[in-house]
Amino acid sequence: MDLLQRDRLKRRALVSAVIVAEAVRCVECGICTYNCPQGIDVRDHVLSGLPVSDAGCLTCGECVARCPRGTLRFEVSPLFRDRVGPGRPVR
Amino acid sequence: MTRRYVIVGNGPAGVAAAEAIRRHDTAGEIRIVGGEDTGFYSRPGLAYLLTGAIPEESLFSRPASDHDLAGIHRTVGTVREIDPQRHRIVLFDGQAMSYDRLLLAVGARAVRPAVPGIDLDGVVTLDNLDDARRILRLARRAKRACVVGGGITAIELAEGLAANGVETHYLMRGDRYWGSVLDPYESALVEGRLAEEGIRIHRGVELAGVIGRKGRVAAVETRDGSTLACDILAVAIGTQPRLELAHLAGLQTGRGIWADATFQTTDRDIFAAGDAAEVLDPETGKRGIDSLWSAALDHGRAAGEQMCGVGRPYRRPAPFNVTRIGGVTTTLIGAVGTGARDVDLVTLGRGDSNAWREHADAFAVVSDGEANHLRLVLGPDRLVGAVVMGDQALSRPLQHLIRERVDIRWARDRLSRGPIEVRKALQALIERTVPLGAA
Structure with a gap:
């Protein structure tokens, strides 16, 4: 993947993605919440089955990268799906 | 009432x-x-x-x-x-x-092996928060630790001790890590990562006893008669x-x-x-x-x-666990057992399922990347197990294919054509059979 393409994907994630969780992978260790620079209780979202829809979420990816069990991922928000193509996960 | x-x-x-x-x-x-x-x-x-x-x-x-x-x-x-x-x-x-x-x-x-000295101060297991606190306390003044056992807990103990600056030796009875669940490539991948973290691995070594001084662990003794001085012995041979x-x-x-x-x-x-x-x-x-x-x-x-008198009888799903072993995120789904006996675990370990040991009438297809590894266990008409190490993008659709027992007969030939073809065939299978929400 060329650098421009990677940059495009990153920008797309920043503007249009939300962080969603696969609850079955979560063991409630709290690494996500501990590392969130915005102080969002990411684990609480996972436990309640909701995407991280907090207005303060920067989609910086810190929680996605640090989760030792691959629980979190970026997904294009339905709000933006029409603008960025069919709702494929942004990875 | x-x-x-x-x-x-x-x-x-x-x-x-x-x-x-x-x-x-x-x-x-x-x-x-x-x-x-x-x-x-x-x-x-x-x-x-x-x-x-x-x-x-x-x-x-x-x-x-x-x-x-x-x-x-x-x-x-x-x-x-x-x-x-x-x-x-x-x-x-x-x-x-x-x-x-x-x-x-x-x-x-946690089970402790029946060897002399196993109740000395400094012999630890990892069952609960008190155990973790004790290990951290001991690690502050320990120079060297030995770990015996297998499965996920042995790795967690070894990595935890090494991260605290303790010189850590992992003594394996067998010749490779978690041989009953992982294949030789997967074991080698984990062992390589442990070595990078400074953990020293000894193979074919069996604990014979713990030698104490003033009630505390001073060394371990092995079956071949040699001793290794240490301050902590961490045990994870099963639960x-x-x-x-x-x-x-x-x-x-x-x-x-x-x-x-x-x-x-x-x-x-x-x-x-x-x-x-x-x-x-x-x-x-x-x-x-x-x-x-x-x-x-x-x-x-x-x-x-x-x-409460509600709910349906439980149907055990294909067991599923995700963990980080040797720094590699690893998902185990369904029957992934290799059929080999694990001499490092005397019973089931924590983060473990006996269903992984069920050796299905199946064969394995392996696809290796540098840090990413995929092993599929194919039954006659469905996928029965999978190991996904590194990139986890495929683990969710695989979980669906295994748990929902999706018929794969039409794709089975392509899936069994070897490492290069398997990822392409799997992608085609996922696109055709896995609903968008589960992909």
């Missing part, structure tokens, strides 16, 4: 049961009795507490106030007596509680379900407390769930034990519903 529910065990099965009961019975009286004076915490998270990735307070995922609000009462204590006739339990402090429905979610404890209370109540037990698909034991008002329960699968007629966080939550939820 208000129904009285008593749950023994404050782990994931017990807490999930209490929460499920409250959802279905808003008036019932719910009591959880647990031996630890801390609230509910993430036991798998203890590994990250050991490596310093999180502070202790991060482990507490559900504030006690949530349970207060839900009217779930917690009592710290240990059960001394169960009287099934009078529907009553008595704690060691003399407190008695009557129940209409009782749940035993008492978990499992044993806690059966004492089941025996007190006169319940039938095997390796665990026998429970049927409604989690009922041989007493109709006593239920069992989580690591302590050996649950009957009506489909196969076999009993199984899972020592997994997600399985314990599933058990607890389902048992809680059954205690």
Whole structure:
């Protein structure tokens, strides 16, 4: 993947993605919440089955990268799906 | 009449049961009795507490106030007596509680090898938060540690000790890591990562005894007669379900407390769930034990519903676990067993399932990337197991294909054509059979 393409994907994630969780992978260790620079209780979202829809979420990816069990991922928000193509996960 | 529910065990099965009961019975009286004076915490998270990735307070995922609000009462204590006739339990402090429905979610404890010196100060296991605190305390002044055992816990102990600056030696009885579940490539991948973290691996070494000085660990002795000086011996050779209370109540037990698909034991008002329960699968007629966080939550939820008289009989899904072993995120789904005997684990370890050992009538296809590795276990008409190491993009659709027993006959030829073709074939299979939400 060329650098421009990677940059495009990153920008797309920043503007249009939300962080969603696969609850079955979560063991409630709290690494996500501990590392969130915005102080969002990411684990609480996972436990309640909701995407991280907090207005303060920067989609910086810190929680996605640090989760030792691959629980979190970026997904294009339905709000933006029409603008960025069919709702494929942004990875 | 208000129904009285008593749950023994404050782990994931017990807490999930209490929460499920409250959802279905808003008036019932719910009591959880647990031996630890801390609230509910993430036991798998203890590994990250050991490596310093999180502070202790991060482990507490559900504030006690949530349970207060839900009217779930917690009592710290240990059960001394169960009287099934009078529907009553008595704690060691003399407190008695009557129940209409009782749940035993008492978990499992680490087994120690029967060798001389195993009770010396400095021999540690990793069952609970107190154990993790003790290990961190010992690691502050320890120079060298030895780890014996296998499975996920042995790695967690080794990595935790090494992260605290302790020179760590992992003594394996066998010739490779977790040989009953991982294939030789996967074992080598993990062992390579451990070596990079400075952990020294010794193969074909069996613990014969622990040598003490003033009541503390000073060295370990191996079967070949050599000794290795150390201050800590960490043991992870497997776990044993806690059966004492089941025996007190006169319940039938095997390796665990026998429970049927409604989690009922041989007493109709006593239920069992989580690591302590050996649950009957009506489909196969076999009993199984899972020592997994997600399985314990599933058990607890389902048992809680059954205690309220609702819910369907439990169907054991293909076991699923995700962990980080040797720094590599690894997902194990379904029957991935290699058929090899694991000499490092004498029983099931934590983060383990006996279903992984079931050697299906199947063969494995492997696709290796540099840090990413995929192993599929193909049965005659469906996928029966998968190991996904590194990039996890495929693990969710694979979980769907395995759990939903999707027919793969049309793609089987391509899937078995070798490492290069397997990823392409799998992608085609996923696009055609996995619904978008599960991909």
